[in-house]
Amino acid sequence: MATMRFAYYPGCSARSTCAELNVATHRVVAKLGLDLLQLESATCTGARELRAIDPAGFYTLNVRILALAERYSLPLMTICNTCTLNLLDAHAAFVTDPDLAQTVNARLAEEDLKYSGRTRISHFLWVLHEDIGEARLRELVINPLTDLTVAAFYGCHITRPPLRYGFVDSRNNAALEKLAEILGCRPIDYSGRTECCGFHTAAHDEKVAIKLTGQHILSAKIGGAKAMVTPCPLCHTVLDGFQREIEKDLGQDLNMPILHLPQLVGLALGLSPEDLNIDRHMVPAGALAAYSVGTGGSINESR
Amino acid sequence: MNSFPAIVVSADAASRLGQIEHHDTLGLRNSRLALGDSVDVNIRRFDLDDGGIRYQQFKVPYRKSMRVLDALNWIAEHEATDLAFRWICGSKMCGSCALRMNGREVLACWEAVEPAMTIEPLRNLRVIRDLVVDRGVYEDKVARLEPWIERAVPYTGFPEPLTHKQMKDSSKALDCIGCMCCYSACPVIGLGDLTAFVGPAPLVQLAQTALDPRNDPQKVKRSLALTDIFNCVSCYKCEEVCPAAIPIVSRIIEPLKAKAAALLPDMAGHSLALRAIVAARGRVDPSALALRVQGLRALLNFSRIIRLLLRGKINPFKTFLLIKTAAAAPARRILNGKAWRR
Numbered sequence: 128m129a130t131m132r133f134a135y136y137p138g139c140s141a142r143s144t145c146a147e148l149n150v151a152t153h154r155v156v157a158k159l160g161l162d163l164l165q166l167e168s169a170t171c172t173g174a175r176e177l178r179a180i181d182p183a184g185f186y187t188l189n190v191r192i193l194a195l196a197e198r199y200s201l202p203l204m205t206i207c208n209t210c211t212l213n214l215l216d217a218h219a220a221f222v223t224d225p226d227l228a229q230t231v232n233a234r235l236a237e238e239d240l241k242y243s244g245r246t247r248i249s250h251f252l253w254v255l256h257e258d259i260g261e262a263r264l265r266e267l268v269i270n271p272l273t274d275l276t277v278a279a280f281y282g283c284h285i286t287r288p289p290l291r292y293g294f295v296d297s298r299n300n301a302a303l304e305k306l307a308e309i310l311g312c313r314p315i316d317y318s319g320r321t322e323c324c325g326f327h328t329a330a331h332d333e334k335v336a337i338k339l340t341g342q343h344i345l346s347a348k349i350g351g352a353k354a355m356v357t358p359c360p361l362c363h364t365v366l367d368g369f370q371r372e373i374e375k376d377l378g379q380d381l382n383m384p385i386l387h388l389p390q391l392v393g394l395a396l397g398l399s400p401e402d403l404n405i406d407r408h409m410v411p412a413g414a415l416a417a418y419s420v421g422t423g424g425s426i427n428e429s430r
Numbered sequence: 431m432n433s434f435p436a437i438v439v440s441a442d443a444a445s446r447l448g449q450i451e452h453h454d455t456l457g458l459r460n461s462r463l464a465l466g467d468s469v470d471v472n473i474r475r476f477d478l479d480d481g482g483i484r485y486q487q488f489k490v491p492y493r494k495s496m497r498v499l500d501a502l503n504w505i506a507e508h509e510a511t512d513l514a515f516r517w518i519c520g521s522k523m524c525g526s527c528a529l530r531m532n533g534r535e536v537l538a539c540w541e542a543v544e545p546a547m548t549i550e551p552l553r554n555l556r557v558i559r560d561l562v563v564d565r566g567v568y569e570d571k572v573a574r575l576e577p578w579i580e581r582a583v584p585y586t587g588f589p590e591p592l593t594h595k596q597m598k599d600s601s602k603a604l605d606c607i608g609c610m611c612c613y614s615a616c617p618v619i620g621l622g623d624l625t626a627f628v629g630p631a632p633l634v635q636l637a638q639t640a641l642d643p644r645n646d647p648q649k650v651k652r653s654l655a656l657t658d659i660f661n662c663v664s665c666y667k668c669e670e671v672c673p674a675a676i677p678i679v680s681r682i683i684e685p686l687k688a689k690a691a692a693l694l695p696d697m698a699g700h701s702l703a704l705r706a707i708v709a710a711r712g713r714v715d716p717s718a719l720a721l722r723v724q725g726l727r728a729l730l731n732f733s734r735i736i737r738l739l740l741r742g743k744i745n746p747f748k749t750f751l752l753i754k755t756a757a758a759a760p761a762r763r764i765l766n767g768k769a770w771r772r
Contacts, residue, residue, distance in 0.1 A: 139713040139714040139715075139716075140714075140716070142713065143713075143714070143715060143716055143717075143743075143744075143745070143748075144716050144738075144743045144744065145743075146742065146743075167755075167756045167757075168712075168756040168757055168759075168760055169757060170708065170712045170713060170757040170760055170761040170764075171708045171712065171713045171714050171757070171761070173708065174704060174714065175664045176700065176701035176704040176705060177701075177704065177705055177708065178684060179683075179684040179685075179687035179688055179691070179701060180687060180688050180691040180698060180701045180702070180705065181688075181705060181765070182684075182688070184705070184764055184765045187764045188708075188761065188764055188765075191760065191764070216680070234764065237763065238760065238763075283663075283664070283665040283666055283667075284664075284666075287665070287666035287667070287669065287670050288666040288669045288670065288677065288679065288680070289666075289669065289670050290669075290675075290677065294670075296534055296670075297670055298533075298534075322617065322665075323617050323663050323665035323667070325617075325663050326663075327663050327664045328618075328660065328661050328662075328663050330700050330704070330716075330719050330720065330723050330724075331660065331699065331700040331723050331724070332661075334624060334625075335618060335621065335624065335625060335661060335663060338621050338624060339617055339621070339663070368738075368743070371734070371737075372734075407741050407742055407743070408741065409737060409738075409741055409743070
C-alpha cells in the first residue's frame, strides 16, 4: 500500500503537557503507513482566547498554518479538537470573505506565503475512518482489545457547532465507538460522551472543569468503563490531570485511566504501553498493560 | 449494552463524518412512523401543590407530519386535561413552547414526533407545573443587564451612518425568540451558583444593543461587568439547540468577550495573558500561562506540581528560560504588528 503523506500539526498541548500524545501519534502512524511532515514554524492556533479577543490575529495565525500545508500540497492532520475547529473556522472564513482573504494574504506575503483555500483539514480520528478505512484497520489490528470496556469522550470541538459538522444532535456522532469496535473493544454508553470537560475556563479557575468532568468520569465508571479514550489533549488534561482534584471534590476514588486516541489504536496494533508512553499519565494506566501483546492479555486467552 | 449505528463514510476523502446527519430531515424523521402507528409519550409530571414528580405514559395515534405539540394537544384533549404546557403561535415565533424531548431542547411546535419520546421541562429553571417553567430568573437577569442603547453623542438625524458590517453581529442577536433552549442546555448554568456566569440567553439579549456601534462604551462596560462572560466554556451546546440558528458562541459571546477585553481588561486577564505568551513564544507554555494568570496561587498545590514534574508534564527550564521555537518569530510579527480590523 502506498504511503500517504500528511502535513502534521500537533498543537501546543501535545508539545508540552501532553507530550506523550505526540510520541504515541508518531509511533502509530508508522504502523499505519502514514508519513508526517511536521510544520516546525507553525504557531498556536489561538485556543479560544485569541479568536475571541483578536479575530485578526486569529485568522492570520490559522491561515498561515493552512498555507504552510498548501505549500507542500499536503492535507493537514491535527490531533486536537480545538485546533481542528479553529483551522476549519479560519478556512471557512477565508473562502467566504474575499476582503478577509486579501488582508490575510497581504500579511502572509511578508514571508512569501500565500493561501488559496486548498488545504484539507483532518483530525486523526477522521484520517482513520476516511483515509485508512475500516477494512485496512481490521487487517492491522493484531491485538484485538477484547473485553476492554471503553468510554469514548468526544469533547466539544470535534462534534459541535452544528453548522460546521452537520450533526442535528451531536450525540449522534459515533465515530469513536465505531473505531473502538474495530479495535475489538466494547464501547459503553454513558451521559458524558459528547459533553464538555470545561478546559477552556480552567486556566483562570479550575472549579467549573472539576465539577463538569467529575460527572462525566463518574457516569463512565458507573457504566462499567475500564478506561476512557479522547481525541483531544485538552480534554485529556482535565480528565487525567485534574482527576485527583475531582476525586477530592466527589469524595470518592475514580482511578479511571484516560487514553489518548492514538494510544488506544496503538495497543490494538501491537505496540507496547511503553512505546505509547502510557506511563506518562497522572492516573496510572498500568492495568491496561494486560491488554497489550504478550503480557497474558485476552489475545493469549483467545488463541 | 446498546449498539451504535454504523457510520457510512463517503468514498470522497474530503467528506466529514458529520455529514451523514444532513439527511436527518423532517421528512425522514416523519417516515419513521406511518398512519396507524402510535407514538409512545412519557411525560414528566410535577405539581407544586403535592410536590411530587412522576412520569406518565401515553399512547398517541400518529397523524401525518405530527409535531410534538400535536401530540401534547392530543393528550390534553383525550387523556390528561390537567397537563400543563405553554404555546401560543405554533410557528417558531413566540418561543413559549420549548421543552426537552429525549434529552434535547426543542420547540414543541417545530419538532417532529419520534416513535418513543420522553418529554421533560427545560432544565436550569424552576418548574411551576408539568412542562411550565418559571422564566422570572431570566427576565430579572436581562433587566439587570440594561439591554438598551445610551448614546455617547446626540442623535445626528436620519439616516444614521450605519453599515451592514457594523450591525452584522447584533442583527444575528435580534433573531432571538427568547425560548430559553440555550439556557437549559448550558452546562455552566447547570452548575448553579458555582459561577456568576449570566448564561447564553441573557447574553444574546444584551448583544442586541451592546454590539450596536451607537451604544456608549461606558454603558456597555457597565453591563458586561455583570456577566462573568469568561466563564463560558465554549462548548457550543447553546448553538446546537438554538431554534433560530443563532451562532451564539461565535457571533454573540466572542464579540462580547472582545468588547470586555477592550473595556474591562481585568476581566479578560487570562485571554490577554495567553495572547502575550503566544506573541512571545509562538506557542502556549501551560506553566507560563498558569503562573501569569494565577500568580503565586499556581505554586500552592505542591503535590500536584511534584506529580506533574515526575510524569514529565511540565518543564521548568522551558518555562523560565523562554526557549525560542521556530514559531516565535512569525507569531511575534503577526500579533505585534500593526493591528487591522475586519
